[in-house]
Amino acid sequence: AQTVTQSxxxxxxQEAETVTLSCTYDTSENNYYLFWYKQPPSRQMILVIRxxxxxxxxxxxxxxxxxxxxxxxxxxxxxxxxQLGDTAMYFCAFMKHSGGSNYKLTFGKGTLLTVNP
Amino acid sequence: xxxxxxxxxxxxxxRGQQVTLSCSPISGHRSVSWYQQTPGQGLQFLFEYxxxxxxxxxxxxxxxxxxxxxxxxSEMNVSTLELGDSALYLCASTPSGSYEQYFGPGTxxxxx
Numbered sequence: 001a002q003t004v005t006q007s008x009x010x011x012x013x014q015e016a017e018t019v020t021l022s023c024t025y026d027t028s029e030n031n032y033y034l035f036w037y038k039q040p041p042s043r044q045m046i047l048v049i050r051x052x053x054x055x056x057x058x059x060x061x062x063x064x065x066x067x068x069x070x071x072x073x074x075x076x077x078x079x080x081x082x083q084l085g086d087t088a089m090y091f092c093a094f095m096k097h098s099g100g101s102n103y104k105l106t107f108g109k110g111t112l113l114t115v116n117p
Numbered sequence: 118x119x120x121x122x123x124x125x126x127x128x129x130x131x132r133g134q135q136v137t138l139s140c141s142p143i144s145g146h147r148s149v150s151w152y153q154q155t156p157g158q159g160l161q162f163l164f165e166y167x168x169x170x171x172x173x174x175x176x177x178x179x180x181x182x183x184x185x186x187x188x189x190x191s192e193m194n195v196s197t198l199e200l201g202d203s204a205l206y207l208c209a210s211t212p213s214g215s216y217e218q219y220f221g222p223g224t225x226x227x228x229x
Contacts, residue, residue, distance in 0.1 A: 043222060103165050105160075
């Protein structure tokens with residue numbers, strides 16, 4: 001079974017600054033996907049960024065980037081130029097690669113990020 | 118394209134009753150997954166359906182069941198409700214050939 005650990009229950013950052021959210025996972029699988037989801041107070045879960053384990057290059061989506069360390073089983077999210085709208089709960093999630101037959105996500109407990117003006 | 122829709126958005130039920138929640142995936146998506154979100158347990162996988170077949174099931178009691186229709190719409194049912202079933206129930210759909218899940222707004226179930 002896979003586990004996902006987010007060690008920071010809460011974090012805060014000033015608007016326009018950079019913040020990094022941590023995530024570690026445990027798995028015996030070699031092929032898998034990792035995700036960061038954002039859940040603002042409206043409760044709608046939104047995909048922020050994804051990473052395929054077989055890709056060495058870290059994924060980037062505008063102000064969001066990850067630091068994927070496969071050997072260390074670490075998957076941190078960096079948010080640059082933080083905006084008030086980034087205030088949300090952030091979840092790290094794992095999915096085993098299964099050729100399209102397994103879409104089960106395993107989530108961490110989440111990190112509540114508050115961006116202060 | 119319209120996003121994933123879930124109905125109802127809010128629901129209040131009494132212990133012992135049963136409830137049915139509905140999820141309509143994004144058009145063309147054939148996989149639908151369900152998750153339960155509670156403050157104590159976090160987000161937990163319930164089950165996943167693809168082409169009307171349950172492919173995966175999480176570690177939940179048999180009171181939790183689901184089905185998927187030929188148009189990919191899915192329902193989940195919880196029988197003999199318990200107070201601990203109070204949660205936000207999220208549905209997500211996935212397009213064929215992808216692994217990204219797109220979530221609906223959720224159904225907030227309160228059991229009294």
